[in-house]
Amino acid sequence: MADVDQPLDLSHEYALDRDCTTLSRHVLQQLQSFSAEAQDLSALMNRIALAAKLIARRLTRAGLVEDALGFTGRTNVQGESVKRMDEFANQVFISVFEQSGLVCRLASEEMENPYYIPENCPIGRYTLLYDPIDGSSNVDINLNVGSIFAIRRQEGNDLEQSGKDMLQSGHQQIAAGYVLYGPSTMLVYSVGRGVHAFTLDPSLGEFILSTENIRIPDHGPIYSVNEGNFWQWEEPIRDYTRYVHRHEGYTARYSGALVGDIHRILFQGGVFLYPGTVKKPEGKLRLLYESAPLAYLIEQAGGSASTGSQAVLDVIPEKLHARTPLIIGSKENVALVESFIQEHSREQQDRQILSTKG
Numbered sequence: 175m176a177d178v179d180q181p182l183d184l185s186h187e188y189a190l191d192r193d194c195t196t197l198s199r200h201v202l203q204q205l206q207s208f209s210a211e212a213q214d215l216s217a218l219m220n221r222i223a224l225a226a227k228l229i230a231r232r233l234t235r236a237g238l239v240e241d242a243l244g245f246t247g248r249t250n251v252q253g254e255s256v257k258r259m260d261e262f263a264n265q266v267f268i269s270v271f272e273q274s275g276l277v278c279r280l281a282s283e284e285m286e287n288p289y290y291i292p293e294n295c296p297i298g299r300y301t302l303l304y305d306p307i308d309g310s311s312n313v314d315i316n317l318n319v320g321s322i323f324a325i326r327r328q329e330g331n332d333l334e335q336s337g338k339d340m341l342q343s344g345h346q347q348i349a350a351g352y353v354l355y356g357p358s359t360m361l362v363y364s365v366g367r368g369v370h371a372f373t374l375d376p377s378l379g380e381f382i383l384s385t386e387n388i389r390i391p392d393h394g395p396i397y398s399v400n401e402g403n404f405w406q407w408e409e410p411i412r413d414y415t416r417y418v419h420r421h422e423g424y425t426a427r428y429s430g431a432l433v434g435d436i437h438r439i440l441f442q443g444g445v446f447l448y449p450g451t452v453k454k455p456e457g458k459l460r461l462l463y464e465s466a467p468l469a470y471l472i473e474q475a476g477g478s479a480s481t482g483s484q485a486v487l488d489v490i491p492e493k494l495h496a497r498t499p500l501i502i503g504s505k506e507n508v509a510l511v512e513s514f515i516q517e518h519s520r521e522q523q524d525r526q527i528l529s530t531k532g
C-alpha cells in the first residue's frame with residue numbers, strides 16, 4: 175500500500191523537461207549550420223509541426239465537432255472516396271505554407287495537380303509532398319492515423335506548372351518523415367542525419383525531442399500485411415506468408431494505417447508489406463507521398479525498402495500519383511521477402527529456358 179506520509183517521487187515525470195529540445199532547434203543542431211538552407215529546413219519543419227498540431231487538435235475533438243467525420247461525397251484523383259478529415263488536413267497544409275515563403279508548390283495525394291503558391295504570396299524554393307491523412311479509414315473509429323511528408327528542392331523554374339521535375343527518384347528528397355496521431359502525437363523526421371522522434375506536449379503546444387538517433391533492429395518479429403488479399407497476391411508473397419506461419423518468432427500486426435504500422439516496426443523491428451495484387455500489380459501505396467518518404471526515413475534508421483525488384487529510393491515515377499509495391503522495415507526481414515521473389519523469378523527463367531530448348 176502507498177505510504178501517504180511519504181511525498182511522491184515525481185522526478186522521473188519531469189526527466190524530459192530538463193532539456194526541452196524543440197524541433198526547429200534540433201534541425202539546426204543536426205545540420206550544424208546556420209546557412210540559408212539550414213534555416214529554411216528548420217522553418218519548414220516548424221511549419222509541418224504547426225500543420226500537425228492543427229490536425230491533431232481537430233482529431234482529438236472530431237466526435238464533438240460537426241462535419242469532422244464521414245465522407246464529403248466526392249472522390250479524389252485515385253478514385254477513392256474523400257473523407258472530410260482528408261480534405262481538412264489537405265487544406266491545413268496549404269494554409270500553413272501559403273504565406274510561408276518557403277515552398278513554391280505543394281503536391282498531395284488528395285490533389286490531381288500540385289498547388290502552386292499564388293503570385294501575390296511569397297514564393298520559396300522547395301516543394302512539399304504529403305499525404306495529409308494516411309489511413310483515413312481509421313478516422314471514424316477513433317484509431318491512429320498519420321500524415322506523411324517529404325521535402326524536395328524545386329529544379330528549374332517549372333513555368334508551365336507541369337511539375338515534371340518531381341518525377342525523380344527518392345534520392346532527391348532532402349527531408350522526410352511522418353506524424354502519428356495516436357495516444358500522443360509524435361513527429362518522426364530525418365534531414366539525412368539519422369531519425370529522431372518528437373512528442374507533442376499539449377500543455378506547451380510544442381514538439382519536444384523524445385528519442386534521438388533511432389536505429390531499427392536488423393531483424394524483428396513483426397510482419398504487417400493485409401492477409402485478406404492473400405489470393406490476390408503473386409505466388410512468392412504467398413510463399414513468404416506461408417513461411418512466417420510455419421516458423422516460430424513471427425507475429426502479425428496490421429492497423430490499416432501505414433504510419434502506425436511503420437512506427438511500430440521502426441522501434442521493434444519487422445517488415446511491412448503492401449505488395450502488388452493480380453489486379454493492381456503496383457499495389458496501393460503512392461510513391462511520392464507514401465513509399466519514398468518512408469523509404470528515406472527507414473533507410474536513415476538502418477533499415478531498407480524495396481519494391482521486390484529494386485530499392486524504393488531508386489524508382490523514378492512516370493506520373494505524380496504513381497504507385498509501387500512496398501516491402502519495408504528491418505534489413506534482414508526485407509531481404510527474406512526479396513529472396514522469395516528472386517527464387518520465384520529464377521524458377522520462372524529456368525522454366526522458360528527449358529521450354530525454349532524443348
Ligand code: AHM
Pocket residue numbers: 254283305307308309310311400430431432433458
Ligand atoms: P490512404 O492514404 O488513402 O489512407 O491509403 C493508405 C492506407 C495505408 O495507411 C494502409 O497501410 C493501407 O492504405 C491499408 O489498405 P488496405 O485497407 O487495403 O489494407
Ligand code: MG
Pocket residue numbers: 283305307308309464
Ligand atoms: Mg496514405
